[in-house]
Amino acid sequence: xxxxxxxxxxxxxxxxxxxxxxxxxxxxxxxxxxxxxxxxxxxxxxxxxxxxxxxxxxxxxxxxx
Amino acid sequence: xxxxxxxxxxxxxxxxxxxxxxxxxxxxxxxxxxxxxxxxxxxxxxxxxxxxxxxxxxxxxxxxxxxxxxxxxxxxxxxxxxxxxxxxxxxxxxxxxxxxxxxxxxxxxxxxxxxxxxxxxxxxxxxxxxxxxxxxxxxxxxxxxxx
Numbered sequence: 001x002x003x004x005x006x007x008x009x010x011x012x013x014x015x016x017x018x019x020x021x022x023x024x025x026x027x028x029x030x031x032x033x034x035x036x037x038x039x040x041x042x043x044x045x046x047x048x049x050x051x052x053x054x055x056x057x058x059x060x061x062x063x064x065x
Numbered sequence: 066x067x068x069x070x071x072x073x074x075x076x077x078x079x080x081x082x083x084x085x086x087x088x089x090x091x092x093x094x095x096x097x098x099x100x101x102x103x104x105x106x107x108x109x110x111x112x113x114x115x116x117x118x119x120x121x122x123x124x125x126x127x128x129x130x131x132x133x134x135x136x137x138x139x140x141x142x143x144x145x146x147x148x149x150x151x152x153x154x155x156x157x158x159x160x161x162x163x164x165x166x167x168x169x170x171x172x173x174x175x176x177x178x179x180x181x182x183x184x185x186x187x188x189x190x191x192x193x194x195x196x197x198x199x200x201x202x203x204x205x206x207x208x209x210x211x212x
Contacts, residue, residue, distance in 0.1 A: 025135035026073040032211035038137050 002061040006034040008052050022051055074133045082130045086123065093119035137211075145204035153199020157192045 009019050016034070020027045023044065032038035040048065049056045074082070093116065100112045131139070164171050165188075178184045 020073075024072055026075075026138060028208065028211075029135050029137035032137055035211065037211040038140070041136050044136060 001039045002036050002063060003033065004059050004061070005030075005048070008054075008059065009034075023047055072133065073135050073138070074130070078133065082126060085126055089119060089122055089126070141204055141207040144207050145200050149199035149201070149203025149206075150196045151199070152203070153195040153197070154192055156199070157195030160195075161188055161191060 005019075009016070014022075016027045016030045020030045023030070025044070029038065033040060045056050045060060049059060052059060096115050096119075097112065100108060100115060102108075103111055134142070164173065173184075176187075178187045
């Protein structure tokens, strides 16, 4: 699933390590999320949405929709 | 089983888990050798109790370690254990079954054992090693595909 994580992170001038710390995940996980090669669980997706203060569907793009 | 996520361990934490596990294995090994000198049912019972305690401690470490993994790391381990472990077991099983079915043509090395109990135990350990090898490869494959 594609997402806008990398763009949103860059807009805030955050490093992957900083985002990882905010989400309580490893930097490798943030990288896997940003490249779209790992889809987060629903709880993690909600956590990301809360962090960026945006709805989930504004961050994650449903390519089948 | 689902656990609440904690802060990821990082390299230092993983090394700590590895060192503690290694220490636990060492203690279990030394105690096993000492207890193997004890004769009879009492000796067997003491060995079984000691091994149970060591395994319980190992599982406790495993639970603590798992609780400090994030969801992607857990997914990598679950995927690797199923696909890598299963594939490794399949490869090991082909090898062991071929060896056991062609005993007349194949001369087993001495370390494989000679008595039925030795062969059984070494066969089980060999399958475990194949599973672990497959697991390790699959785990690396999972993360390499997500870099």
